[in-house]
Amino acid sequence: MLDIQLFRDEPEKVREGLAKRQLDTAVVDQVIEMDQQRRELIQKVEAMRAEKNTSSKEIGQIRNPKDREQKIAAMRILGDKLDSAETELSELEPKLEALLATLPNLPDPRVPLGADESENVVQKTVGDLPEFDFEPKAHWDLGPELGILDFERGVKLSGTRFYVLNGAGARLQRALVSFMLDTLTRQGYEERYTPFMVKEEVVYASGQLPKFGDNLYHDIEEDFWWVPTAEVPLTSLHKDEILEESALPISYTAYTPCFRREKISAGREVRGIKRGHQFDKVEMYVFCRPEDSEEQFKRLLADGERICQLLELPYRVSNQCTGDLGFAAAYTSDIEVWAAGCQEWLEVSSISNTRDFQARRAAIRYYPEGGKNTRFVNTLNGSGLGLPRVLIAVLENNQREDGSVVVPEALYPWMGGIEVIEP
């Protein structure tokens, strides 16, 4: 949620930010107009309420029944006026709220301009791309040949874009999750295991609702929403709380499955397990003071990169352009790992600073020490990392000519003695 104060004080800044996201800036005037109306109504309503309060107190004191009746009659008339003004206000406020809720965060000035992800700007590439003296296979061939990836049975159970991992494949995935959680925990992130189904207000708080409901699975009977990312429950962990400044920054890591309808991309990238309706992810999440969020962003990025390094995966970091930038983010960097079989950079992490955008929606504040007013915290999120894609890269990059795959050393503690996956 954008700060309404920003519309009052610096409407140009808001227009500029929205324009960068290819949005119609007419909403800015609409918001300002509604805000103006709202404040006028509030003044009207509160003046009447003040009068009502004092009169009601007086009525309590009046002994003379005639005077009393007279006063009460007058109050009935005022009450009716108040009612209609209150109704007007109670209709306007949700409208203003709803309008604001549809507006994305303003992009940081440093975010490169661009229409879509093809215009993201690569910052650096780390690690050498693996070379082979044979033709490396893509995971959709490698996996089934190893017997660890079963597309047919996934489809049998749930339809297209679902698969089953077998034996060492399932174990490898589990090892990756454990490895990431343990590595991040050592870096100072506290692990959380959260619900995978949450209330509507929780999905709203992190920004997926109201605009992106069509990418979410929703149980209508119980009004449960299936989490599309751990970012959703982690944001609301401190919803409606006032935190101690001394407790900040608070850093969490969490494993969750993620559920997405992916209707938009229905025809794209169907091959393999790169994109599905269900996938696993380990997430990093930080609540911090506004003045620390820049530094925390760097930390998240470094910790995401570290996972790639430990797994010996070549990766590159790029800055998302305005056209690719997520709804809640002020700026975002992506980490992509190289997958030697499908010959592609796979996005395995998006690290975002949402500043106070989510904190406003979720009402997460803190007391600055010595200060007397609460402030909104800043929140940041990033994958650390997204699962099936890391699995793809590990399999494809570490394959040998005989079709076997060498497990990265970093995963040994969780692989139960499996160092090579063989057909």
Next chain:
RNA sequence: GGAGGGGUGCCAGAGUGGCCGAUUGGGGCGGUCUCGAAAACCGUUGUGGUUCUUACGGGCCACCGUGGGUUCGAAUCCCACCCCCUCCGCCA
């Protein structure tokens, strides 16, 4: 799912129509006392909105689980919902 009990400020816990934004106790913070600490004593201690010739300041309004209703007036009465506890049922 069934029966019963309950949701009040940081915590405990009063309050059954106007004197309640809320008694009291604890905690926190500031102070007195002390070499220092404890004890004792004094003071203070929520959030949000809005407004005022922008103030470490003042006014007004709202908030006693949530949303409606009754009333000149609701923490207090009525309705619906949510959550928690106990017992029964079911289960991992």
